[in-house]
Amino acid sequence: MAYKPRVEPDFLKIMRLLNARGNLTEQERRYYENKQKGYDGEVMFDQLVTEQLRCEGLVLNDLLFKFNNTYFQIDTTIIFKETINLYDVKNFEGDYYYEGGKFFSINGEERKNPLLQLERCESYFRQLLHSLGYKCNVVSHLVHINPEFTLYQVPRNYPIIFPSQLNSLRKKLNNHQLKLGDYHKRLADKLISMHIIESPYEMVPAYSYEQLKKDMICDKCQSFSILVVDGKLVCHNCGHQVLIEFGILRCVEEFKLLFPKRKITTTVIYEWCGGAVSKKIIRQVLKKYFRTIGYGRWYYFE
Numbered sequence: 001m002a003y004k005p006r007v008e009p010d011f012l013k014i015m016r017l018l019n020a021r022g023n024l025t026e027q028e029r030r031y032y033e034n035k036q037k038g039y040d041g042e043v044m045f046d047q048l049v050t051e052q053l054r055c056e057g058l059v060l061n062d063l064l065f066k067f068n069n070t071y072f073q074i075d076t077t078i079i080f081k082e083t084i085n086l087y088d089v090k091n092f093e094g095d096y097y098y099e100g101g102k103f104f105s106i107n108g109e110e111r112k113n114p115l116l117q118l119e120r121c122e123s124y125f126r127q128l129l130h131s132l133g134y135k136c137n138v139v140s141h142l143v144h145i146n147p148e149f150t151l152y153q154v155p156r157n158y159p160i161i162f163p164s165q166l167n168s169l170r171k172k173l174n175n176h177q178l179k180l181g182d183y184h185k186r187l188a189d190k191l192i193s194m195h196i197i198e199s200p201y202e203m204v205p206a207y208s209y210e211q212l213k214k215d216m217i218c219d220k221c222q223s224f225s226i227l228v229v230d231g232k233l234v235c236h237n238c239g240h241q242v243l244i245e246f247g248i249l250r251c252v253e254e255f256k257l258l259f260p261k262r263k264i265t266t267t268v269i270y271e272w273c274g275g276a277v278s279k280k281i282i283r284q285v286l287k288k289y290f291r292t293i294g295y296g297r298w299y300y301f302e
């Protein structure tokens with residue numbers, strides 16, 4: 001179990017909703033899909049490597065720091081007794097090559113060299129540790145997680161881990177058996193306390209309530225083909241089923257995420273669900289799971 005688990009960023013959740021409810025331009029959609037792919041790669045790394053570790057190490061996922069007015073982000077950090085390992089995970093697909101220390105896609109287009117980003121990140125992290133009074137040996141690696149990624153002409157001393165090397169990475173990490181002390185736990189807590197949580201609302205394109213499609217949306221396939229059958233919401237696109245109650249709660253969560261300042265009322269959620277479920281049922285669910293504030297016509301839920 002990670003000491004700092006990875007949670008899906010609200011940014012991605014909002015973008016997914018905007019994408020499904022029809023508010024993204026082609027460019028924004030590509031941007032979202034790219035970010036989603038990157039996140040999926042990180043989750044894949046967790047599943048294949050860090051979640052399977054049986055060693056003495058503290059895994060901190062997704063850290064964002066500001067140091068000397070510069071932001072830097074680390075996908076995975078593992079604190080061992082002897083070293084701190086950093087991993088930057090890339091979910092690139094297709095063929096790439098290195099030439100003269102530069103990074104190209106197979107059609108000869110130069111791309112941002114992820115190794116430079118890694119180097120920069122490691123350097124900032126070292127400085128950050130130093131400023132906190134910690135002396136640790138830091139080792140960083142770039143992980144190419146996608147099995148459909150090929151890299152040509154890569155010098156073997158480059159700190160890159162390929163999909164075929166993930167098993168041996170896991171075995172190697174499991175060799176770290178030296179017990180961690182309070183020193184390491186304090187460092188982990190310090191790093192977590194310094195992690196910056198970005199507001200997703202500054203990162204997503206502008207949207208308004210009026211622009212978005214109001215209907216119930218399938219949790220699994222993001223389609224709107226939801227029908228009410230025997231107290232359940234059934235998706236006619238993928239077959240996914242959920243109890244009406246939980247479907248409504250999901251709609252409320254969506255609405256709160258998209259419009260954090262708006263008040264939750266029966267009418268608001270009824271409209272947001274596109275009238276798919278009766279007001280009576282919505283009111284029952286809201287009363288069951290939320291606190292009622294105010295009275296008469298003016299009450300809302302929190």
Ligand SMILES: [Zn+2]
Binds near residue numbers: 238
């Ligand atoms: Zn579905």
